[in-house]
Amino acid sequence: MKIDTAKIKLDADYILQAYTREYKNINNVYRQTGKKDIIACFTTFKCYEEPAEQLQGILNLRDALLRAYEFYPDGEVVVELIIKDEMVNV
Numbered sequence: 001m002k003i004d005t006a007k008i009k010l011d012a013d014y015i016l017q018a019y020t021r022e023y024k025n026i027n028n029v030y031r032q033t034g035k036k037d038i039i040a041c042f043t044t045f046k047c048y049e050e051p052a053e054q055l056q057g058i059l060n061l062r063d064a065l066l067r068a069y070e071f072y073p074d075g076e077v078v079v080e081l082i083i084k085d086e087m088v089n090v
Helices: 051-068
Strands: 014-026 029-044 077-083
Touching: 014 051, 029 051, 051 077
Parallel strands: none
Antiparallel strands: 014 029, 014 077
C-alpha cells in the first residue's frame, strides 16, 4: 500500500517514514530514479511537557520499522527520521 504524499504533514516536528526507491536498468546498470514510494509515515509535533519520553517513543518506533522492513520482498527500504528543531533567541 502506497501513501499519498500530498496528505503528509511536512510542517511536523518529527517525520518518520519508510520508503522504497524506484530503479531503472540502463545497459545492465541499475540506477535510482528520483521517485520514492512511501510505505509508512508517522508525523507529530513536539511535546514540550515530556520531550525526552516522546523522542524515545519515536526512536522505538523507528527501530520497529527497521526490523519490520528488514526483509521486505519488494526491494530495499529506507527508514528515515527527520527531526526539526527551532533555535530560540536567548
